[in-house]
Amino acid sequence: MYKGSCLCGAIKFEVSGVFEATDACHCNQCRKWTGHFLASAEVSRESLLIEGEANLSWYHSSEKVRRGFCSQCGSSLFFDPLDKEKHHWIGIALGSFDKPTGTNLGQHIFVAEKGDYYDINDDLPQNEH
Structure with missing residues (x-):
């Protein structure tokens, strides 16, 4: 069981499953959304329980994805x-x-779009997209 929350605690969540994958996304959208790159874990939708959904807003950053904050x-x-x-x-x-x-x-993705202000210095796989 994993637990977490936003900075103010208005949104809390639990994950009852395992992390299916972890990565650092260096795409332009993730960098603008987070202020750097997005380090994230992919989890099964069924394993996620969210408390405080009234405080969760969604931004549709493309036709394929929405981002919750x-x-x-x-x-x-x-x-x-x-x-x-x-x-x-x-x-x-x-x-x-x-x-x-x-x-x-586990890996770096969209490294072709990474910021010019930092280097990736670990030995993890790096994918252009």
Whole structure:
């Protein structure tokens, strides 16, 4: 069981399953949404329980994805692909989880769009897209 919340605590969540994947997304949208890159865990939708959904706002950043954030404190929380048949998972910002998570990043994605102000210096796989 994993637990987490937004900065102000208006939204809390629990994940009863395991992390299916973890990654750091360096795409332009994730960098603008978070202020850097988005480190997230993909979890089964069925394993996620959200408390305080009245404080959860969604921004449709494309025809394929919506991004969930706290309407009170602005915390970036959820990356939700809209094609639920293709994507049985939802992404949750790793920084919003309470410690310990017992996990590590698995890969970097969209590195072709990474910011020019930092380098990726670990040995994780790097995918252009």
